[in-house]
Amino acid sequence: MTNIYHQMGHNWKWNVDSLQTDSCGDGLIIGPRYTERHKVESLPKELKRRSIFDPQFFLPATARGKLSTYDFFPQVMSQNFSTLEYNETFAEKSAETCLLFQKNNEYEKCIIPCRLILNSDSEDFIEEQSKLFVSPFLKQATNLQIKQPILLQIILTERILRDAKFTSALLNWITSLDLISGCYIIPYLPSREKQIKDPDYLISLMQFIHDLRSNNMEVIVGYLNTEAIVLLAANPTGIATGAYENLRAFNPQAFTDDDRQKRGPVARIFVVRLLQWIDNRYLRPVEQSLKWSRPTLDDSRYTPLWATPDFNWHFSKPEIYKHYFSVFMPLLQTLGKMPPDAIIPEIKDRIETARGYFDKIEKAGVVLAHNDDGSHLPFWLTALNLFTKNL
Amino acid sequence: MTRFKTEKDLVEELSKQCFFIKTHNYLNWCSLVGQEVGGYFGVPDLLFAVSRLQVEKPSFRAIAVEAKLSAWKAALVQAYRYKAFSHYSYVAIDNANIKPALLNIDSFRRSNIGLLSIAYDGALTLHHRPKFEYPYCLNLTRKLQLEVIRALNNDTASSKTSAKPLLRPVSFCH
Numbered sequence: 277m278t279n280i281y282h283q284m285g286h287n288w289k290w291n292v293d294s295l296q297t298d299s300c301g302d303g304l305i306i307g308p309r310y311t312e313r314h315k316v317e318s319l320p321k322e323l324k325r326r327s328i329f330d331p332q333f334f335l336p337a338t339a340r341g342k343l344s345t346y347d348f349f350p351q352v353m354s355q356n357f358s359t360l361e362y363n364e365t366f367a368e369k370s371a372e373t374c375l376l377f378q379k380n381n382e383y384e385k386c387i388i389p390c391r392l393i394l395n396s397d398s399e400d401f402i403e404e405q406s407k408l409f410v411s412p413f414l415k416q417a418t419n420l421q422i423k424q425p426i427l428l429q430i431i432l433t434e435r436i437l438r439d440a441k442f443t444s445a446l447l448n449w450i451t452s453l454d455l456i457s458g459c460y461i462i463p464y465l466p467s468r469e470k471q472i473k474d475p476d477y478l479i480s481l482m483q484f485i486h487d488l489r490s491n492n493m494e495v496i497v498g499y500l501n502t503e504a505i506v507l508l509a510a511n512p513t514g515i516a517t518g519a520y521e522n523l524r525a526f527n528p529q530a531f532t533d534d535d536r537q538k539r540g541p542v543a544r545i546f547v548v549r550l551l552q553w554i555d556n557r558y559l560r561p562v563e564q565s566l567k568w569s570r571p572t573l574d575d576s577r578y579t580p581l582w583a584t585p586d587f588n589w590h591f592s593k594p595e596i597y598k599h600y601f602s603v604f605m606p607l608l609q610t611l612g613k614m615p616p617d618a619i620i621p622e623i624k625d626r627i628e629t630a631r632g633y634f635d636k637i638e639k640a641g642v643v644l645a646h647n648d649d650g651s652h653l654p655f656w657l658t659a660l661n662l663f664t665k666n667l
Numbered sequence: 668m669t670r671f672k673t674e675k676d677l678v679e680e681l682s683k684q685c686f687f688i689k690t691h692n693y694l695n696w697c698s699l700v701g702q703e704v705g706g707y708f709g710v711p712d713l714l715f716a717v718s719r720l721q722v723e724k725p726s727f728r729a730i731a732v733e734a735k736l737s738a739w740k741a742a743l744v745q746a747y748r749y750k751a752f753s754h755y756s757y758v759a760i761d762n763a764n765i766k767p768a769l770l771n772i773d774s775f776r777r778s779n780i781g782l783l784s785i786a787y788d789g790a791l792t793l794h795h796r797p798k799f800e801y802p803y804c805l806n807l808t809r810k811l812q813l814e815v816i817r818a819l820n821n822d823t824a825s826s827k828t829s830a831k832p833l834l835r836p837v838s839f840c841h
Contacts, residue, residue, distance in 0.1 A: 557708045557751050560803045585805060641777035643747035 278508055278612030279303060280605050281328065283498055283518030285530075286310045290519055290594050292323070294601040298577070301605045303327040303384060305498055305516045309531060313345040317381065324381050328496070330429065330460065331374050333389035333409070335531045343531075348373035364407060371412040375420055385494075386422055387460055388413040390429045392528050398445035401436075406449075414455055425457035425494060431526070432463050437480040447484070451491045458494025458513065461485070464526045470553065471652035472503045478659035483666065485510035499526040502551050502604070505627075506656050508611050509620050509663060515608065519597035543589040544648070545582065546600040548607060551630040555648050556589040565640030566633055576602035620664055627653050627660075669787040670736070670763040677734045677785060678702060678712045681759055686783075686791050687730045691755060691799075693717040696728070699818050699834035706833070707807050709733075709748035716815045716834055727815050729753035729802070736761045739768035746780045751804035752811045755797050757781035762792065769794060 279302040282291035288311055294300040303326035306316055316329070332343065336350035343349050348370050378386045388409055393401055410428065417426055428450060436442050450459060463481055465472065472478060481497075488495045489511055496514035497507055501524035504515045517523070521541055522530050544553035547562075554562055563569065578599035581587070587595075607626075611619055634650030671677045688698055696717035704714040711731040718727040731749030735742040735758065742758040749756040758780060760768050765784040768775075772795055775782045781797040802808040818834040 557748070557804050557807065564803075589806075639777070641779060643744050643774075643778050643780075645744050645748070 278512055278608070279496075279514040280608045280612065281305045281496070281498075281514055281516035282601070283307070283500075283516040283523040284311065285518055285520060285523040287519065287592075287594065290597055291601075292319070294598055294605075295323070298598065298602055300601040302514075302609070305330055305496075306383075308332055308343050308346050308349070309341050312342045321382065324383055326384050328385050328387060328427075328460070329378050329381065329383050330387055330498070331378075331389040332531065333370075334392045334431070334528055336391055338531060338533055340531050340533065346377075348377060364412065367408045367412040368416065371409075371416040372420070375413060375416050375422060379420055379422055379424070383424060385457070385460075385496075386417070386424045386426045388426060388428045388456075390431060392431050392464075394433060394435070398436075398439075398442040401442075402445065402449050410453065414453070417455055426455055427458050427460040427494060427496065428453070428456050429460045429462065432461055432481065432484065434465055434467075434477065437463075437477060437484065443480070443484060447487050447491075450488065451493065456493075458496070459488055460496045460498060462498050462526050463500075464528075468525060469652075470521070470525075470647045471501065473652050473655045475655045475659040475662065478503065478506060478656070479663050479666075482507060482510040482659070482663045485512050486663075486667070489513075499523060501525055502546075502553070503652075503656070504604075504608060505551065505611065505623055506659060508608065509623055509660055511616060511619075515612075517604070519600070520591075540591045543591045543593065543596060545596050546604060548603040549630060550633055550650065551627065551653065552648065552650060555645070558642070558644060558648055561640075561642045562637055562644075565637045565642050578602060620660060624657060624660055627657055631657075668763045671761045671785075671787060674712070674734055674736055677736065677759065677761060680785060680789050681713055681732060681734055684789070684791060687715050687732070687755070687757070688717065690793070690796065691728070691730065693728060697819055698837050699815060700837040701834040704833045707749075707811060708751040708804065709745050711745075711749050711753075714749075714753070714834065716811065716818075718815050718819060727812050728755075729811055729815075730755040730757065732757045732759055734759045737764035737767070739771065742768075743774060743778065743780060747778055750778075750780070750800065750802060752802045752807040754799055754802060755781060757783060757797070759783050759785055762786040762790075765792075765794075 282295060282301050282304045284291050284304050284307050291304060306327055306329045309332050339349050339351040344352055350366055350370050353370055354366055375386060390405055390409055465477060485495050494513040497512050498516040500515055500517045504517055507515060543556050545556055546553050576599045578595045581595040611622060614622060631650055631653045682700060688694055696719050699716040701714045704711055712734040713732040715730040716727060729752060731753040733742045733745045739760060746756045746758045762784040768782060772782060775795045779797045779800055782795040783791055783793045785791050814833060
């Protein structure tokens with residue numbers, strides 16, 4: 277069974293509403309970058325017990341946004357230190373307070389954070405993560421008698437996933453660690469389009485999840501977009517998706533000091549039968565080509581709110597994300613409960629059906645741009661077929 | 668065969684032509700033209716807007732053009748976007764590179780997007796003439812209609828976004 281989590285970020289109350297009011301998803305992955313400490317602490321206990329707190333130490337020298345309200349965040353512990361100076365002394369202090377925070381709030385799991393490492397070989401990677409995070413956190417976990425399952429956070433970069441030796445070294449290391457129940461994986465593919473169209477990357481990611489699961493480890497995969505449906509084939513114990521694009525594809529830019537204002541993305545609506553987010557301006561020709569009427573286009577309690585001619589489309593509107601949660605999360609939950617031999621054919625069937633719809637759209641003369649069309653779907657099918665073959 | 672050096676040259680040549688207005692019988696309407704008109708859906712290289720203000724119910728029509736030296740497929744995607752707010756949408760390609768687009772003319776027919784080629788000397792060849800179709804995005808069409816009214820009234824004060832109208836009046840040969 278796979279649990280479905282909300283990846284919390286800016287406007288995180290939408291996630292809480294969706295979980296509590298609409299019963300979408302099973303829990304939250306709380307991100308301190310956009311949530312002040314006192315607000316996180318004041319969340320209902322019942323909610324915290326089925327949620328996870330991700331300390332987000334990705335760039336430990338930059339306490340961006342609300343991260344500065346957490347005393348265990350490395351930069352807050354020692355003002356003006358640089359990432360290079362983050363040594364074992366700081367690491368132990370930070371580990372103790374961070375774990376105590378997770379213990380006292382009674383989260384479902386405890387997370388050992390990691391920093392983002394882009395260019396190093398497997399030896400250096402493992403050494404640095406061990407020295408600064410894994411060893412101090414495990415030491416403190418023993419001291420504090422942590423009872424919750426402990427998950428090791430890993431940012432899976434392209435470099436790691438595309439290097440079989442690196443992946444193998446990483447798996448060996450993770451599975452050799454005592455007290456670790458599993459991993460909280462964050463896939464990071466910087467060169468991606470809005471949908472992942474790289475079957476090799478998807479296969480490697482699924483294989484990594486599968487290998488950990490074969491070693492009886494828990495695996496939660498965060499920051500996922502619609503490809504979450506494909507990854508269910510690898511039977512992770514949890515997957516997380518969020519509202520804004522930076523919560524559906526990990527982007528370290530959100531954690532840097534770079535305050536350059538970027539133009540927000542165009543408002544898209546998720547159409548579950550198409551397994552795609554569609555630019556709102558294409559909605560009418562898409563509906564017409566499929567002979568769908570708007571009220572029946574992925575009906576959710578939010579459809580009547582956005583499906584009006586006067587809806588003021590903007591990427592910051594809550595209705596479009598609450599609708600996404602309402603139509604996608606129940607699908608993921610249903611699939612996640614299916615037996616392993618039934619889930620892959622079902623996912624493939626969903627993808628084939630979506631492809632059929634896109635064929636109809638194309639035949640009707642509707643020319644969608646590459647971020648709105650179905651061009652990701654054949655890659656997903658290839659990834660699933662090859663992954664199944666290797667099982 | 669002489670080719671256009673840049674897309675800008677191609678657009679410049681097209682902007683001088685009364686072809687679009689004439690082909691769709693709008694010579695007696697007030698005409699406006701704009702280049703690189705943003706703020707709608709995509710940025711058409713050329714946007715012609717015509718209006719009949721003197722009739723009881725003012726009406727307007729828009730013709731959008733995407734000009735490319737060669738990349739017909741990218742042009743088709745862009746031209747389809749312009750159908751969100753225009754009644755006719757065209758792809759114009761340098762005559763020297765028109766062959767791949769002609770091999771795929773069915774895509775233009777299916778999407779009701781016009782295809783023409785333009786030679787370096789300005790000679791135009793129409794390969795597919797689109798039929799009249801109402802734009803598919805009501806909000807953007809309303810927005811453009813307001814912009815047309817503003818430009819025809821030479822009303823810069825009411826603009827929230829720019830002092831300079833995106834469209835300027837133009838007069839073509841009758």
